[in-house]
Amino acid sequence: MKLTDKLYGTVEVEPVLAELVRSKPIQRLKGIHQAGASYLVEETWNVTRYEHSVGVMLLIRRLGGTVEEQVAGLLHDVSHTAFSHVVDTVLNVHNEDYHEHIFEEVVMNSEIPSILNKHGMNVERVFQEEQWTLLEQPAPLLCADRIDYTLRDLSRYGYRSIEDAQQIVRQFRVEDGLIYLDSVQAAERFTEWYYEEVIGFFMNPKNMFANYWMANLLKESLQKGIISRDDFLLEDQEVVEKLLQSNDKSVIQQLRHLQPSSKVVKDEHDYDFHQRLKVRLIDPSILVDGQLVKASQQSVNVKRMGEEARRTFEGGVRVKVVTVPNT
Template sequence: MKGNVSKVRNFSISNRIKKEFGQLKRNIKQTYVCPLLMPYVMMPVKGVKAVVEVACQFRDPIHGMIPLNAGELAIVDSEPFQRLRYIRQLGTSYLVYHGAEHTRFGHSIGVMFLVGRAMDVLKEKLPEQIDDWEYERLKQIVKIAALLHDIGHAPFSHVGEEEDGLFPQLQDYDGELDYGHEVYSRLIVQNCFKDVVEQNKYLRELDIDIATVLSFMKGNVLEPKWFFAKELISGQIDMDRMDYLLRDSYYCGVKYGEYDLHRLLDTLTICPSPEGIWQLGIESDGVQAVEGFVFARYWMFIQVYFHKTRRILDYYLVNFLKECLPKGHYPTDVREYLEYTDNHILELMGAKAPRNLWAKRLLRRECLSEVFVSNPHQLMHEEDGFSDYHKLGWIDKVLREKFPINSEPENYYVDQAKTLAAKYQISPSTFLSGETEEESKKLYAIPVKDKHTGTIKPVQDYSLPIKNLSDLKINIIRVYANKEHHVQEDNVTAYEKVKQYMETVDGEWQKHVEEMKDLEKRYKEMQSEKEALSKRFQ
C-alpha cells in the first residue's frame, strides 16, 4: 500500500452484525462511526443496500482517521495525485513559519473528507425526498471533485498566479481559454483520470463518469437543486476553506485560523431560492460559528498569507521562474507540467544560484526590507472627497517617477496583496445557460434559514460583524528597498532614500489634494463662463 496509510483487515461479517450496524446508522445520526465497524459502510446501490469495505484509513492531524473506499484510494495511489506530496500548501511560507512544510496531498484528502461529512449532514435536511442511490452517487461525485480540486497546482502552489506570463493560456476541456492552476487541474483530470475513475469497479456501480466530475470542478451544475453540492467545493462556506484554515493554522503554529468546525458542519442546511436553486446555507443557530469562520479567514490573510516576508520571497521566486523556465512559463503539455514539483524547482535553483541573483537571495533569505505598509482597508474620506485608494495610487505613481523601481527590480519593489473579506451576494450564472453574470439574479452569498419561521435572509441580517466586513477588500500595499545598495549620488542606501521620502509623503499628498481641488474649482468656473457665453450669443 502506498503512502501514509494503514490497511484494514479483511474479515467476514455476519448478517446479524450487518443488520445491527444498519439499525445503528438509522437511529444514531453522528459523524464518526464506531471504530470496530469502520471497515464497513452501508451504501445504497441502485436501491439495494450493500456492505462496502473501506480500503484504507489515513491518519490526519486535523481530522483524525479518514476512511477511503476503493475508488478514492485508486485516485490517491495514482502518480499525478502522489505528486501533491511534493507541492507545499503555502508556497514559500515555510521560510517564514518553519512548521509550514505541509502539502497539497493532505489538504486534498481533508477536503474530500469534509465534503463527505457535509453531505451526510445535508441528507437529513433536503427540501424534498431524493432516492438514496441518486444522493449517494452525487456524494461520491462531489468527493472525487474535492479530492482532485488541487491536482493542477504548480510548484509552491499559488506563487506566480497573480503575475502575467508565468501560466500560459490553455484550452480547457470544454474549449474555453483560461489561465492558472484550475484549468491545469481539469486538463489533468481529463487526460489522466478517465480510466482511473470509469474503470474502477466500485465507481462503475455508481455510474460515475469523468465528464460529470469535470463539470462539478468547473462549477457548471446543470441541475439547480445540486447547486449546494458545487458550493461545498467552491463557495463562501466551502470545505476547501474549512480545511485549509485549520490545517494552515496548525502547521504555522498560529491560532488565527481556528474556528468551531463541528458546530459549523452541524448547522449546515439547504436554502431553496424562489427560482428553485438549492443553496448551501446555515441554520440561524449557526451564525456565530460562521462569524468565527469568516474572521478566521480574514485574520489568516492579514497575518499569514500576506506576511511581508512571504510576499518578497514569492517575488524572488516568480522572477527566478520567469528567467529559468523554458520560454519563461510553465509548459502547456500536461504530462510535461506534471514533472514540475517543489523539489524540481529547488534543484534548479541550487544549480543556478551561483549565477542567478533571485535564486541566491531566496536560498539565503536575503530579503529587501519593508519601508512602507498601508492599512489593510482603504476608506473614503468625506471631508475632501478622496479615498485611501486615490492616495495609494498616487503614491505608487510618484514612487515610480522618483525611484528606479522598474529598472532596478533587485533594489526596489512595490507589492499589492488583495482579496475580498466576505461577499454579500453571488451569481448563479454558472449553470443558467445563456445568462451573463450581470443578467442573472443574485443570490445571498451565505443564506441563513430561521429556525422558527423557515424564512431565508442573508447572514448580514443576523451578524453585524460580517455586515461590516461584507464586500470590503483586504488591499495591502507595501514598498520594499535594499538596505545594502548604496545610491552613489546621495551617499545613502536605497532603503534610507525611500524611507526619507515616505516620511514626507503625507504632506505631499495634502498638497496634491489641494491642487486637485483648485483644478476642480477652476474647471467649474470655466464651465460656468462657457455656459454664460453660450447664452449671451444665442
C-alpha cells in the first residue's frame, strides 16, 4: 500500500500498517476534526485525526523508527472522541487526556488486536508508551506528535508554506531515541512555529468560541439525555445530526450559532467568557559537543519565546461574541 502525504511524500508501507490504516477504528478518524468544533465556524480548519495519525506514523518512519513504533504512532489518537479535546471540557478532564483514559478499552474492543496478532505483533506493547521515544515525550521536548500537528496545521491553514514545513522536516535528527534539531537557527524557527500553532491558532478567538460553545452544548445535551457518553465515539457530524434530530429547541438554536458568519473578538474588558488552555511549551534539543542540550541554553530567543508563551497561557483569552446568526 502506498500512502501520499504533503509533508512526507509517497511511502510504501508494510502489510500490517496497510491493514491498520484500512481498519474501521482508523477510518473513523477521518470524521474527527483535530481542532474540535472549529470547522463549523471556519470550514478551512479541517485537518482530521486521520491525517495527523498517518502523518505521525510516516514521520516516525522517516526518523528511523521501527514498524512497531510506527504502529503505535498510527494508533495513538484512535480513541479520540468526537470534537477531540472539547469532550475533555464536557467531562471536566483538566489535563485534556480523556482519550488516553479510554485508549486501551477502545483498542481491545476493536479489530486492531486481531490485525496485530495476524502479523505476529503483541497488542500489549502498543500500551507501553514509555518505549516509544520518538512518538511521545514530556513537554518541552520534541516528539513526532507535536511536530506533526504543528507543521500540518500551519501549512494547511496558510500560516506558513508547505515548502518551509518540508524544510524543517529535513532538519530533524535522532540521538539515543530522542529527536533534536540540527542547528540553533532551526530550533529557533521551530519554536516560533510551535507557538504560532498553540497560541496563534489554538487561542484564536473564533477557535476558542467554537469549542467553548460546543462544550456547553454537549454538556446540556448530555444532561437532557439527548446524547450519551457512548456517542462521543461517533464521528463529529454524526453527533451534530443527533443534536439536530433531538427536536430540543434550545439545543438546536445553540447549534445553529456555530456558523462561519459568527463574529467574535478578543476583548480584555468587555467579554462573554474567559478561558485558559493547557500550558503547551517547547524547548527543542540541539547537539552541542556530542551532547543533547535544550535550545534555551544556547538561544536567548528560544528562552524569551518560552517565557512569553507561559505568560500568555496563564493569562488565557477573553472573548467577546459580537454577532451570531439569526435563528
